Amino acid sequence: MDTSIPIESPSLSRRQLLNFITGATVAATAGAALYPAGKFFIAPGEKTGAGGAILAKDILGKQIPASQILAEPPQSRALVAGLAGEPTYLIVKEDRTLDHIGLVDNCTHLGCTFPWNALDQQFQCPCHGSRYAPDGAVVRGPAPLPLKIVQVAVIDNSILISPWTETDPRTGKKPWWV
Template sequence: MENSLPIDSPSLSRRQLLNFLTGAVVASTIGPALYPVAKFFSPPKEVGADGSILAKDINGNLIPASQLLAEAPGTRALVAGLAGEPTYLTIQEDGTLHPWGIVDNCTHLGCTFPWNENDDQFQCPCHGSRYDAEGRVIRGPAPLPLRLAHIYLEGDYVRIAPWVELDPRTGKKPWWV
């Protein structure tokens, strides 16, 4: 019986018990404290495989497509788009959403601006840049057209995806890619 295991179980020393308790307290304290940090660095779950997100309002609530499509044709709705940037969605004459959204960031210094329905253009209040309804520069100092984003419906919600193809307004590779 030389190769058999000893039957007596070793007792836990006071030092081992205190080390175990200290480790348990530290782990149970740090674990919940690290959860918000891990949540912050993990991407949102609603991000699609193509990098798209669901359109939200200013408070972060999802916007049903039926709510947007109930507006009159020509209406421009401002939603939180990619990276939280304000993006204009346009209701077309046939009652559908335009296939691209216009990101509300002036290409001069990054100001946000309103849509002026009377002049049928975007007007940046910071330095006077003007853009037409499709985001092309009418008057500077803005050097480039506004960025675009893909818009499509997924169920009753609007998805906004990055635009990486040719710019349909210029026929060239977009400056933001």
């Protein structure tokens, strides 16, 4: 009769342990390298306020204080980055306040951006000749629709831009972009 005690083999062999350690090391290294790359390619989420409002920003993504825009002469148009980064014109009124309506700088014909022509008091698209009145209504085609508008509010020297969902004041109809 055999009186020796059987020795059980370990549950994890030396080879399995080394394979596990090697795999964990490779996974940690790859994760550490891919995290910054992922942060680079994924745009940061924008903080929005009530009704989807965002802060007006400059071309570099820095917040623009209202005092900077209001320092411009009356009836001037200031171009800022608005909703979804779309270029948006803000209008300084005669009483040195911002108009509650901003105009998105995208031609409704083919989406071109265009300058404000202070001499003619029009927005003029250089690509195909569309012209818009100071309120964004079409003066001359081929643009089929008025410019998209946004709501503008100033709170504590911050400019908030939010989507326009009410009736379009230029046409008296539901906005075409809603």
